[in-house]
Amino acid sequence: MKFDNIKTLNQRLKKNKSKDDKDYFNFLKYIEKQKIPTTEIIFQFPIYLGEKNLARHIQFYELFKKVQNLSGHIADVGTWKGSSMIFMSKLVKILENNSGTKVYGFDWFKGHVQGKNDKKEHQGKYKSSYAELKKNLKMLKLNNTKIIKIDLVKNLRSFFNKNKWLRFKYVFIDCGTEKVLENAVPLFWSKLLKNGVMILDHYNNPTSPSESYIIDSVIGSNSIEKFHFSDHPSAFIIKKK
Ligand SMILES: C[S@@+](CC[C@H](N)C(=O)[O-])C[C@H]1O[C@@H](n2cnc3c(N)ncnc32)[C@H](O)[C@@H]1O
Incomplete structure (x- = not known):
């Protein structure tokens, strides 16, 4: 698996x-040179975590609170190394421990395949290891989490046909390629409960050129909202209609 390091920084x-x-980023480069033990960085994480990343996770938390009393499950659509999914798994463990709520992470672990209307620089990015993610979930004892290893373009419809009962209250769309969005967004929208939330990592953002029009074509007259303190995820929709 590839890790961020001084070169990628x-x-x-x-x-x-x-x-x-x-x-x-200059601060991060300084930190890298200090060779601080990993455990120290994790235990003292507010020192080292960037404000943007922190704001992203505050968004996830604020949206989670909005749907906490709904009966559906949680979907992380595009899971990569598991960061957003595991954050959601931990929220469920802390805040809904006896609820039966499950977190479903959807990915094929092959990274992005660039289509004709997608950004070139994402080709091949976000490849990750399914085995490693499974191992992390096991060691963290996150039994509330299931990884669905599928091609979201070819196999999502048949997954839902086999799991007709499945409903979501919280769906995070974090796979900004046109083909995936075209196939996955309408299906997840149809499985999202009334008052549930769909969160969009790249709505109204050039890194995912197709995201805005695909979302607009699916959500009807529901409002597209955002938090004032963060642009990543860039939008969310509470499904009213
Ligand atoms: C931006 S990453 C997800 C990042 C993750 N949500 C996070 O916050 O750390 C996008 C993911 O979409 C996945 N992906 C791309 N095309 C796919 C496809 N056709 N089927 C399933 N997953 C796909 C990639 O493998 C990649 O892991």
Whole structure:
């Protein structure tokens, strides 16, 4: 599995334009040189975590609270190494321990395949290890979590046909390629409960050029909202109609 390191930091730093990002990435480079033990970094994580990443997870939490009393499950659509999914699994473990709510992570673990209307730079990115994610879930004892290893373009409809009972209250769409969005968004929308939330990592954002029009074509007159404190995820929809 590929890990972020000083080389990937340098590449990302070159692309980053905001002063805050540059300052934070410089801090990260300084931290890398310190060779601080992993355990120290994890136990003292607020020192090291960037504000953008923290804001992202506050969003997940705020949206989770909005649907906590609904009866559906949670879907992480595009799971990669498991970061967003495992955050949701831990929220369920902390806040809904006896509820029976399950977290479903959907991925094929092969990374992005670029279609004609997708951004070139994502081709081949986000490949990860299914075995490693399974091992992490086992060691963390996150029994509330299931990984569904499928091609979201070819096999999602048959997965839902086999699991007709399955309903979601919280769906995070984090796979910004046109083919996946075209196939997966209508199916997940149809399985989302009234008052459930669909969260979009790249609505109204050039990194996923097809996301806005595909979402607009599926959600009818429901409002597209965002939090004022974060742009990533960039939008969410509470399904009213
Ligand atoms: C941006 S990553 C997900 C990141 C993750 N949600 C997180 O926050 O860490 C997108 C994921 O979509 C997956 N993906 C892309 N095309 C797919 C397809 N056709 N079927 C299933 N998964 C796919 C990739 O393998 C990748 O892991």
